[in-house]
Amino acid sequence: RKMLNTGDMRKMKKEGQPIAMVTAYDYPSAKLAEEAGADIIFVGDSLGMVVLGYDSTIPVTMEDMIHHTKAVTRAVKNSFVLADMPFLSYHGSIDFTLRNAARLMQEGMAKAVKLEGGAEICDAVSACVKAGVPVMGHIGLTPQAINQLGGYKVQGKRVDQAIKLVEDAKALEQAGAFAVVLEMVPEPLAAWITEQISIPTIGIGAGRGCDGQVLVYHDLLQYASPVKARFVKPYANVQDIVRDAIGQYVKEVKARMFPEETHVFPMDADVMDEVKS
Numbered sequence: 215r216k217m218l219n220t221g222d223m224r225k226m227k228k229e230g231q232p233i234a235m236v237t238a239y240d241y242p243s244a245k246l247a248e249e250a251g252a253d254i255i256f257v258g259d260s261l262g263m264v265v266l267g268y269d270s271t272i273p274v275t276m277e278d279m280i281h282h283t284k285a286v287t288r289a290v291k292n293s294f295v296l297a298d299m300p301f302l303s304y305h306g307s308i309d310f311t312l313r314n315a316a317r318l319m320q321e322g323m324a325k326a327v328k329l330e331g332g333a334e335i336c337d338a339v340s341a342c343v344k345a346g347v348p349v350m351g352h353i354g355l356t357p358q359a360i361n362q363l364g365g366y367k368v369q370g371k372r373v374d375q376a377i378k379l380v381e382d383a384k385a386l387e388q389a390g391a392f393a394v395v396l397e398m399v400p401e402p403l404a405a406w407i408t409e410q411i412s413i414p415t416i417g418i419g420a421g422r423g424c425d426g427q428v429l430v431y432h433d434l435l436q437y438a439s440p441v442k443a444r445f446v447k448p449y450a451n452v453q454d455i456v457r458d459a460i461g462q463y464v465k466e467v468k469a470r471m472f473p474e475e476t477h478v479f480p481m482d483a484d485v486m487d488e489v490k491s
Protein backbone atom coordinates (compact mmCIF):
# COMPACT_ATOMS: atom_id res chain seq x y z
CA ARG A 215 0.00 0.00 0.00
CA LYS A 216 1.20 3.44 -0.95
CA MET A 217 2.32 6.06 1.57
CA LEU A 218 -0.26 8.81 2.07
CA ASN A 219 0.64 12.44 1.59
CA THR A 220 -1.17 15.58 2.64
CA GLY A 221 -2.82 15.93 -0.78
CA ASP A 222 -4.26 12.41 -0.45
CA MET A 223 -5.78 13.43 2.89
CA ARG A 224 -7.50 16.43 1.37
CA LYS A 225 -8.81 14.15 -1.37
CA MET A 226 -10.08 11.69 1.25
CA LYS A 227 -12.09 14.53 2.80
CA LYS A 228 -13.53 15.48 -0.55
CA GLU A 229 -14.51 11.89 -1.30
CA GLY A 230 -15.93 11.31 2.18
CA GLN A 231 -13.36 8.66 3.09
CA PRO A 232 -12.65 8.78 6.84
CA ILE A 233 -9.05 9.19 8.03
CA ALA A 234 -7.98 6.87 10.87
CA MET A 235 -5.16 8.22 13.05
CA VAL A 236 -3.69 6.58 16.12
CA THR A 237 -0.83 7.49 18.43
CA ALA A 238 2.30 5.38 18.81
CA TYR A 239 5.38 6.07 20.85
CA ASP A 240 7.86 3.27 20.30
CA TYR A 241 8.85 0.35 18.06
CA PRO A 242 6.13 -2.18 18.99
CA SER A 243 3.24 0.30 19.07
CA ALA A 244 4.23 1.80 15.71
CA LYS A 245 4.79 -1.59 14.10
CA LEU A 246 1.34 -2.80 15.15
CA ALA A 247 -0.36 0.48 14.18
CA GLU A 248 1.12 0.17 10.70
CA GLU A 249 0.16 -3.50 10.38
CA ALA A 250 -3.36 -2.53 11.47
CA GLY A 251 -3.64 -0.07 8.59
CA ALA A 252 -3.74 3.30 10.36
CA ASP A 253 -3.58 6.20 7.89
CA ILE A 254 -1.56 8.47 10.19
CA ILE A 255 0.74 7.25 12.96
CA PHE A 256 1.05 10.07 15.42
CA VAL A 257 3.75 10.56 18.02
CA GLY A 258 1.70 12.70 20.39
CA ASP A 259 3.10 14.55 23.35
CA SER A 260 0.47 12.52 25.22
CA LEU A 261 3.50 10.23 25.55
CA GLY A 262 4.32 12.37 28.59
CA MET A 263 1.22 11.02 30.31
CA VAL A 264 0.78 7.51 28.90
CA VAL A 265 4.39 6.35 28.72
CA LEU A 266 6.44 8.72 30.90
CA GLY A 267 3.99 9.07 33.80
CA TYR A 268 3.75 12.86 34.00
CA ASP A 269 0.37 14.31 34.99
CA SER A 270 0.21 16.62 31.96
CA THR A 271 1.95 17.10 28.59
CA ILE A 272 3.76 20.23 29.76
CA PRO A 273 7.00 18.54 30.95
CA VAL A 274 7.58 16.87 27.56
CA THR A 275 10.76 18.15 25.88
CA MET A 276 12.09 18.25 22.32
CA GLU A 277 14.55 15.52 23.36
CA ASP A 278 11.64 13.31 24.50
CA MET A 279 9.79 13.89 21.23
CA ILE A 280 12.85 13.14 19.10
CA HIS A 281 13.73 10.01 21.09
CA HIS A 282 10.23 8.55 20.66
CA THR A 283 9.76 9.72 17.07
CA LYS A 284 13.00 7.95 16.09
CA ALA A 285 11.74 4.71 17.61
CA VAL A 286 8.43 5.04 15.73
CA THR A 287 9.98 5.82 12.35
CA ARG A 288 12.41 2.91 12.72
CA ALA A 289 9.39 0.61 13.02
CA VAL A 290 7.38 2.08 10.18
CA LYS A 291 8.05 1.26 6.55
CA ASN A 292 5.31 2.94 4.65
CA SER A 293 3.13 5.13 6.89
CA PHE A 294 2.72 8.86 7.37
CA VAL A 295 4.31 9.69 10.74
CA LEU A 296 3.24 12.92 12.39
CA ALA A 297 5.03 14.30 15.49
CA ASP A 298 3.79 16.77 18.09
CA MET A 299 5.77 19.91 18.78
CA PRO A 300 6.01 20.03 22.59
CA PHE A 301 5.17 22.84 25.01
CA LEU A 302 6.70 26.21 24.01
CA SER A 303 8.79 24.73 21.17
CA TYR A 304 6.95 26.79 18.51
CA HIS A 305 6.77 30.11 20.36
CA GLY A 306 9.25 32.94 20.59
CA SER A 307 11.10 33.39 17.33
CA ILE A 308 10.35 31.88 13.95
CA ASP A 309 13.98 30.66 13.84
CA PHE A 310 13.45 28.71 17.05
CA THR A 311 10.20 27.22 15.72
CA LEU A 312 11.78 26.20 12.40
CA ARG A 313 14.80 24.70 14.15
CA ASN A 314 12.54 22.53 16.32
CA ALA A 315 10.36 21.49 13.39
CA ALA A 316 13.52 20.62 11.46
CA ARG A 317 14.76 18.43 14.30
CA LEU A 318 11.52 16.42 14.35
CA MET A 319 11.83 15.84 10.61
CA GLN A 320 15.62 15.38 10.27
CA GLU A 321 16.43 13.54 13.50
CA GLY A 322 12.99 12.02 14.14
CA MET A 323 12.28 11.45 10.42
CA ALA A 324 8.67 12.62 10.88
CA LYS A 325 6.75 13.58 7.75
CA ALA A 326 4.87 16.44 9.45
CA VAL A 327 4.39 18.23 12.76
CA LYS A 328 1.37 19.21 14.83
CA LEU A 329 1.05 22.25 17.02
CA GLU A 330 -1.67 23.51 19.33
CA GLY A 331 -3.52 26.78 19.01
CA GLY A 332 -5.56 28.90 16.61
CA ALA A 333 -5.06 32.36 15.09
CA GLU A 334 -2.37 33.21 17.66
CA ILE A 335 0.05 30.59 16.29
CA CYS A 336 -0.66 31.11 12.60
CA ASP A 337 2.65 32.96 12.07
CA ALA A 338 4.47 29.84 13.23
CA VAL A 339 2.24 27.64 11.05
CA SER A 340 2.78 29.66 7.89
CA ALA A 341 6.55 29.92 8.48
CA CYS A 342 6.74 26.12 8.75
CA VAL A 343 4.55 25.58 5.68
CA LYS A 344 6.58 28.06 3.60
CA ALA A 345 9.71 26.16 4.65
CA GLY A 346 8.26 22.85 3.47
CA VAL A 347 7.10 21.50 6.82
CA PRO A 348 3.55 20.12 6.65
CA VAL A 349 1.60 21.26 9.72
CA MET A 350 -1.48 19.86 11.40
CA GLY A 351 -3.30 22.29 13.69
CA HIS A 352 -5.04 21.40 16.95
CA ILE A 353 -7.85 23.44 18.52
CA GLY A 354 -10.60 22.96 21.09
CA LEU A 355 -9.11 21.37 24.17
CA THR A 356 -5.39 22.03 23.85
CA PRO A 357 -3.70 20.10 26.66
CA GLN A 358 -0.54 22.23 26.64
CA ALA A 359 -2.77 25.10 27.85
CA ILE A 360 -4.28 23.03 30.67
CA ASN A 361 -3.26 25.55 33.34
CA GLN A 362 -5.26 28.24 31.54
CA LEU A 363 -8.21 26.01 30.61
CA GLY A 364 -8.48 24.67 34.15
CA GLY A 365 -9.27 21.06 33.30
CA TYR A 366 -9.87 18.55 30.53
CA LYS A 367 -13.36 19.72 29.57
CA VAL A 368 -15.46 20.37 26.47
CA GLN A 369 -14.57 23.58 24.62
CA GLY A 370 -16.76 25.87 22.53
CA LYS A 371 -20.11 25.53 24.29
CA ARG A 372 -20.64 29.30 24.55
CA VAL A 373 -21.44 31.36 21.43
CA ASP A 374 -18.26 33.47 21.62
CA GLN A 375 -16.05 30.41 22.19
CA ALA A 376 -17.76 28.52 19.37
CA ILE A 377 -17.28 31.41 16.94
CA LYS A 378 -13.61 31.67 18.00
CA LEU A 379 -13.13 27.96 17.14
CA VAL A 380 -14.68 28.43 13.69
CA GLU A 381 -12.41 31.43 13.10
CA ASP A 382 -9.35 29.53 14.37
CA ALA A 383 -10.04 26.63 12.02
CA LYS A 384 -10.32 29.02 9.07
CA ALA A 385 -7.14 30.86 10.14
CA LEU A 386 -5.23 27.56 10.27
CA GLU A 387 -6.47 26.64 6.81
CA GLN A 388 -5.41 30.10 5.55
CA ALA A 389 -1.98 29.69 7.17
CA GLY A 390 -1.50 26.49 5.19
CA ALA A 391 -2.22 23.73 7.71
CA PHE A 392 -3.04 20.46 5.94
CA ALA A 393 -5.50 19.28 8.61
CA VAL A 394 -6.71 20.21 12.07
CA VAL A 395 -7.43 18.22 15.21
CA LEU A 396 -10.64 19.15 17.03
CA GLU A 397 -10.43 17.93 20.62
CA MET A 398 -13.43 17.85 22.98
CA VAL A 399 -15.68 20.00 20.83
CA PRO A 400 -19.49 19.48 20.81
CA GLU A 401 -20.55 17.32 17.87
CA PRO A 402 -22.69 19.92 16.01
CA LEU A 403 -19.96 22.56 16.23
CA ALA A 404 -17.26 20.15 15.01
CA ALA A 405 -19.52 19.15 12.10
CA TRP A 406 -20.07 22.82 11.21
CA ILE A 407 -16.32 23.56 11.33
CA THR A 408 -15.73 20.52 9.11
CA GLU A 409 -18.13 21.96 6.52
CA GLN A 410 -16.51 25.39 6.67
CA ILE A 411 -12.98 24.35 5.69
CA SER A 412 -11.49 22.32 2.84
CA ILE A 413 -8.78 20.64 4.95
CA PRO A 414 -9.67 17.52 6.94
CA THR A 415 -10.76 17.74 10.57
CA ILE A 416 -9.54 14.94 12.80
CA GLY A 417 -11.73 14.57 15.86
CA ILE A 418 -11.08 13.31 19.36
CA GLY A 419 -14.20 13.75 21.45
CA ALA A 420 -15.56 15.86 18.58
CA GLY A 421 -18.21 13.53 17.22
CA ARG A 422 -19.26 11.87 14.01
CA GLY A 423 -19.14 14.85 11.66
CA CYS A 424 -15.33 15.06 11.50
CA ASP A 425 -13.34 13.85 8.49
CA GLY A 426 -11.25 11.53 10.63
CA GLN A 427 -10.71 10.34 14.16
CA VAL A 428 -7.71 10.01 16.46
CA LEU A 429 -7.35 8.02 19.65
CA VAL A 430 -4.45 7.50 22.02
CA TYR A 431 -2.97 3.99 21.75
CA HIS A 432 -3.10 3.29 25.48
CA ASP A 433 -6.70 4.57 25.73
CA LEU A 434 -8.08 2.49 22.88
CA LEU A 435 -6.29 -0.62 24.14
CA GLN A 436 -6.97 -0.01 27.85
CA TYR A 437 -3.26 -0.34 28.49
CA ALA A 438 -2.73 1.26 31.91
CA SER A 439 -3.88 4.63 30.57
CA PRO A 440 -4.56 7.28 33.21
CA VAL A 441 -7.41 8.70 31.09
CA LYS A 442 -11.04 7.64 31.52
CA ALA A 443 -12.81 10.01 29.14
CA ARG A 444 -16.27 9.75 27.62
CA PHE A 445 -14.79 9.97 24.11
CA VAL A 446 -12.62 6.87 24.51
CA LYS A 447 -13.91 3.57 23.20
CA PRO A 448 -11.90 0.67 24.59
CA TYR A 449 -11.30 -1.82 21.76
CA ALA A 450 -9.37 -4.28 23.92
CA ASN A 451 -8.33 -4.83 27.50
CA VAL A 452 -4.59 -5.16 27.18
CA GLN A 453 -3.84 -4.31 30.80
CA ASP A 454 -5.64 -7.41 32.09
CA ILE A 455 -3.79 -9.62 29.59
CA VAL A 456 -0.41 -8.14 30.52
CA ARG A 457 -1.02 -8.18 34.30
CA ASP A 458 -2.30 -11.77 34.21
CA ALA A 459 0.62 -12.95 32.08
CA ILE A 460 3.26 -11.34 34.30
CA GLY A 461 1.43 -12.61 37.38
CA GLN A 462 1.50 -16.16 36.00
CA TYR A 463 5.23 -15.84 35.25
CA VAL A 464 5.97 -14.61 38.78
CA LYS A 465 3.95 -17.47 40.25
CA GLU A 466 5.73 -20.07 38.11
CA VAL A 467 9.20 -18.73 38.98
CA LYS A 468 8.35 -18.88 42.66
CA ALA A 469 6.92 -22.41 42.29
CA ARG A 470 9.96 -23.51 40.19
CA MET A 471 7.58 -24.36 37.34
CA PHE A 472 9.49 -22.09 34.94
CA PRO A 473 11.83 -22.68 33.15
CA GLU A 474 10.91 -26.14 31.86
CA GLU A 475 12.93 -28.62 29.80
CA THR A 476 11.98 -26.91 26.49
CA HIS A 477 13.49 -23.60 27.64
CA VAL A 478 16.96 -24.82 28.65
CA PHE A 479 20.24 -25.65 26.88
CA PRO A 480 21.64 -29.17 27.39
CA MET A 481 25.36 -30.03 27.51
CA ASP A 482 27.34 -33.23 26.92
CA ALA A 483 27.59 -35.13 30.19
CA ASP A 484 31.28 -36.04 29.68
CA VAL A 485 32.25 -32.39 29.10
CA MET A 486 30.45 -31.46 32.29
CA ASP A 487 32.22 -34.30 34.14
CA GLU A 488 35.58 -32.83 33.08
CA VAL A 489 34.55 -29.35 34.23
CA LYS A 490 33.72 -30.73 37.63
CA SER A 491 36.87 -32.85 37.99
Ligand code: KIV
Pocket residue numbers: 237257258259260261298352395397418428430
Ligand atom coordinates in the same frame (compact mmCIF):
# COMPACT_ATOMS: atom_id res chain seq x y z
O1 KIV B 1 -0.78 14.05 22.06
C1 KIV B 1 -1.83 13.53 21.62
O2 KIV B 1 -2.08 12.31 21.73
C2 KIV B 1 -2.78 14.40 20.91
C3 KIV B 1 -4.05 13.78 20.43
C4 KIV B 1 -4.97 13.51 21.55
C5 KIV B 1 -4.69 14.58 19.37
O3 KIV B 1 -2.48 15.55 20.71
Ligand code: NA
Pocket residue numbers: 258259260271298357
Ligand atom coordinates in the same frame (compact mmCIF):
# COMPACT_ATOMS: atom_id res chain seq x y z
NA1 NA C 1 -0.68 16.32 21.83
